[in-house]
Amino acid sequence: TLVRTAKDRSTSTYVQAAMTTRQVQLRPGSHAFVRCVGEVVLRVAVASAPFGTASGHAALGAEGPTIYAGEIEVDDSGKLIRWNNMSGTYKPSADDAHRALLPLDKFWRLVSEGVFEPPSTIWARSRSA
Numbered sequence: 001t002l003v004r005t006a007k008d009r010s011t012s013t014y015v016q017a018a019m020t021t022r023q024v025q026l027r028p029g030s031h032a033f034v035r036c037v038g039e040v041v042l043r044v045a046v047a048s049a050p051f052g053t054a055s056g057h058a059a060l061g062a063e064g065p066t067i068y069a070g071e072i073e074v075d076d077s078g079k080l081i082r083w084n085n086m087s088g089t090y091k092p093s094a095d096d097a098h099r100a101l102l103p104l105d106k107f108w109r110l111v112s113e114g115v116f117e118p119p120s121t122i123w124a125r126s127r128s129a
Contacts, residue, residue: 028076030054033083034061034069034090035100042100044072051082052114057089068092068100070110084108084116 029048034057036043043060054071061069069087074080083102085092092099094109108116 025078026074028074030071030073032056032060032069032087033072033100034087035067036061037065037067042072042102052084052086052116054086055088057087061090063089066090068096070100072102080106082106082108084110086110086116 024046026044026046027048030051030053031048032045032054033042045054045056045060047054047056049055051071051073057069068085069090069092070083070085071087072080072083080103083100083106085094085097085100085107094107097104097107097109105119108118111117
């Protein structure tokens, strides 16, 4: 599953549900996340929302320095479907998406409020530039 505690080092990216150190199964849907400076886990909101509407980044990051922020969307089994750079608090650049340490082939770039560009479009545009 996508959700792991900070103590589980079996994959390169770890997800820790906010305010807990135990493994938590996220509900299907989108969840706000932040990657904070000095941490190997993503801080993830437990509350789920439709893609493009998750919130709570400031609380997750404790308004401190972050490396990246956005949303992850998971399926019924907790596997990553897609993710984006939507955060009104931190406003991360799509150019820095690699800093989230999430699969770039599942990254949907925020174009404008509620409008996202799928990976195939992003990579096709970058190859033609």
